[in-house]
Amino acid sequence: MLDGQVVLVTGAAAGVGRGVAVSLARAGAVVGIGVRRPEAAGEVADEVRDAGGTPVILRCDVTNAQQSAEAIEQLIDTHGRLNALVHNAVSNRSSEPTDFEHADLDLWEEHASVTVRATWRLAVQAHPHLRATQGAYLLMTSPAGIEGSAPLPFYSAVKAAQRGFVRALAREWGPDGIRVNSIAPLAVSPALENLRATDPERVARIEGLVPLGRLGDPTDDIGPPSVFLCSQEARYVTGQTLVVSGGRFTSL
Amino acid sequence: MTALVIGTGGLARSIGEHFVSAGRSVATITADAVFDDRVTAGDALRSAVGDSVVELVVLAQLDPAGFATAPITAITEQQWDDTCERSLRRAFIALQQAHDLVADGTPIVLVLPNVGAVGVAGLVPLCTAVEGIRVMAKAVARRWGARSITVNTIGVELAAFMLGDTEDRSGTVPPVPVLGSPALPASSVVDDVVGLIEVFESPAGRAVTGAFLMADRGTVMLP
Numbered sequence: 092m093l094d095g096q097v098v099l100v101t102g103a104a105a106g107v108g109r110g111v112a113v114s115l116a117r118a119g120a121v122v123g124i125g126v127r128r129p130e131a132a133g134e135v136a137d138e139v140r141d142a143g144g145t146p147v148i149l150r151c152d153v154t155n156a157q158q159s160a161e162a163i164e165q166l167i168d169t170h171g172r173l174n175a176l177v178h179n180a181v182s183n184r185s186s187e188p189t190d191f192e193h194a195d196l197d198l199w200e201e202h203a204s205v206t207v208r209a210t211w212r213l214a215v216q217a218h219p220h221l222r223a224t225q226g227a228y229l230l231m232t233s234p235a236g237i238e239g240s241a242p243l244p245f246y247s248a249v250k251a252a253q254r255g256f257v258r259a260l261a262r263e264w265g266p267d268g269i270r271v272n273s274i275a276p277l278a279v280s281p282a283l284e285n286l287r288a289t290d291p292e293r294v295a296r297i298e299g300l301v302p303l304g305r306l307g308d309p310t311d312d313i314g315p316p317s318v319f320l321c322s323q324e325a326r327y328v329t330g331q332t333l334v335v336s337g338g339r340f341t342s343l
Numbered sequence: 344m345t346a347l348v349i350g351t352g353g354l355a356r357s358i359g360e361h362f363v364s365a366g367r368s369v370a371t372i373t374a375d376a377v378f379d380d381r382v383t384a385g386d387a388l389r390s391a392v393g394d395s396v397v398e399l400v401v402l403a404q405l406d407p408a409g410f411a412t413a414p415i416t417a418i419t420e421q422q423w424d425d426t427c428e429r430s431l432r433r434a435f436i437a438l439q440q441a442h443d444l445v446a447d448g449t450p451i452v453l454v455l456p457n458v459g460a461v462g463v464a465g466l467v468p469l470c471t472a473v474e475g476i477r478v479m480a481k482a483v484a485r486r487w488g489a490r491s492i493t494v495n496t497i498g499v500e501l502a503a504f505m506l507g508d509t510e511d512r513s514g515t516v517p518p519v520p521v522l523g524s525p526a527l528p529a530s531s532v533v534d535d536v537v538g539l540i541e542v543f544e545s546p547a548g549r550a551v552t553g554a555f556l557m558a559d560r561g562t563v564m565l566p
Contacts, residue, residue: 156420191435191483192442195381199435203428207471211423215416239481239553245435248479252431255474258462263414265464330462 092118092322097170099123099163101153101213102180106280107231107309109135111177114314115321116144123166125151125159125180145170153180153209160216173220175321178213179231180205181246186282188242199245206249210256218269225268227321230257232273234336237343250275254332261330270329272320275343277336278307302338312337345370345395347388347444349378349437350404353506354454354499357533358401358540368395375404378433384440392444399544400441403454403504406430409472410505412465427468434476438483448491450543453480454536457498457563460555477555484553493552497539500525500559503532526561 098115102108103124112122116139124139126132129148136146147169151162166173182201189198214228221228235243236250253273261271283306287294298305307313316335319325334340345368348359355371362369370391372378377387408425418426434453441451458466459473477496484494535558542548557563 191486192439194435194439196432196436199432203431207428207431207475208420208423211415211427211468211471212420218416235482236478239478239485241482241485244479244482244486247482248431248435248475251478252427252471252475255459255462255470255472256467258459258474259464259467259470260415260462262462263464263467 094119096174097121098175100177101125108179110309116142121145127152154204175227191244202245227270230273273332275334276313344398346399355403378436400451409469430472453496456501456504481553498557
């Protein structure tokens with residue numbers, strides 16, 4: 092579906108980002124593996140290669156404007172184009188419960204810099220390249236950004252902000268032929284795997300809320316819809332959020 | 344008993360004036376910049392409220408910079424902050440500090456333009472901020488429900504949000520993409536918004552929290 096197409100994934104070292112990268116590789120893409128620490132990206136690069144894709148490890152701390160610009164330019168220099176950008180990176184503290192009533196602006200900044208500001212900046216940096224390929228910009232948002240989460244109010248707010256961004260930018264970039272969408276996944280994460288080891292009953296309770304009876308696999312469950320939205324198969328889809336949650340969220 | 348109205352734009356001012364004309368005690372904040380840090384915001388709110396008990400909080404606050412239209416590729420990082428992120432930060436600080444002041448059972452009502460629900464080209468930063476604030480309100484509605492504090496949001500037409508400010512910014516507001524014309528004839532947006540606020544304050548609204556109700560004459564009808 093994506094033979095020879097060039098896709099950059101931010102936050103690709105682990106979790107959903109890693110799964111999306113591997114799934115893109117299965118579809119034949121050249122995958123820019125955007126990570127803060129390139130030395131930690133060897134395993135995912137091997138997985139991308141084993142899956143049939145071409146990995147390109149890129150230093151890309153999305154809070155660093157120069158790094159994200161250079162990551163995009165490096166892909167352009169080596170592979171000539173950018174067909175899609177998947178912004179998946181989140182703050183390291185995204186899954187930490189937030190004490191909204193006593194939180195300070197420094198914590199807000201940790202969330203906003205990665206999920207709000209970088210969403211805008213990456214869009215600006217990628218725009219001429221995506222326009223050239225009639226490409227796609229895909230954001231990984233969250234069900235929390237739709238229904239609001241009591242323990243994660245900052246995460247909820249910044250993920251919701253991404254949805255407003257998607258709707259408006261889809262209208263703004265439609266004339267350029269660029270599609271803008273988001274996915275709200277419910278998937279296994281490194282944090283959840285840790286929880287499974289320490290509190291398996293709690294994980295079982297969470298899984299019990301999902302009609303399909305399990306949390307999504309980043310590669311096999313979240314990856315394919317991501318491939319679809321990056322591909323020309325979705326050429327008439329823009330401004331949308333696709334909830335990929337095994338039916339956990341049916342009213343969003 | 345005092346209604347605390349936060350926001351210096353046209354609609355916030357008009358809501359405050361409406362409450363005063365109805366005989367209510369109203370506390371207002373005259374500078375949005377006080378919400379740039381927690382301590383200043385807390386001091387400003389306590390000073391505005393004095394010894395009164397806060398019986399209602401209305402938050403209708405967005406940075407007016409966000410109403411100027413521009414493609415996102417044409418703005419600087421500082422302009423992105425001015426038009427989007429500053430409003431998000433101020434909403435967080437305003438909600439956090441207002442929460443400190445209110446008693447159990449106090450309704451908190453946010454008023455936002457309806458643009459975030461549909462998206463508007465040229466107003467990406469504003470749409471981003473509005474949706475972030477709208478779901479921030481849902482998250483705190485879940486957090487504060489145990490204290491019977493309700494948190495709801497009213498959506499209004501963009502021009503209505505700028506009520507009284509439109510002359511200063513004529514020509515900067517694009518039409519909101521709509522599925523059709525407003526379903527209802529013209530009405531007073533202040534009356535419309537205050538009417539819904541009164542429902543949230545009444546026993547009829549006690550089970551309503553985390554809701555988003557449009558008071559935009561049926562301009563945007565959500566799926």
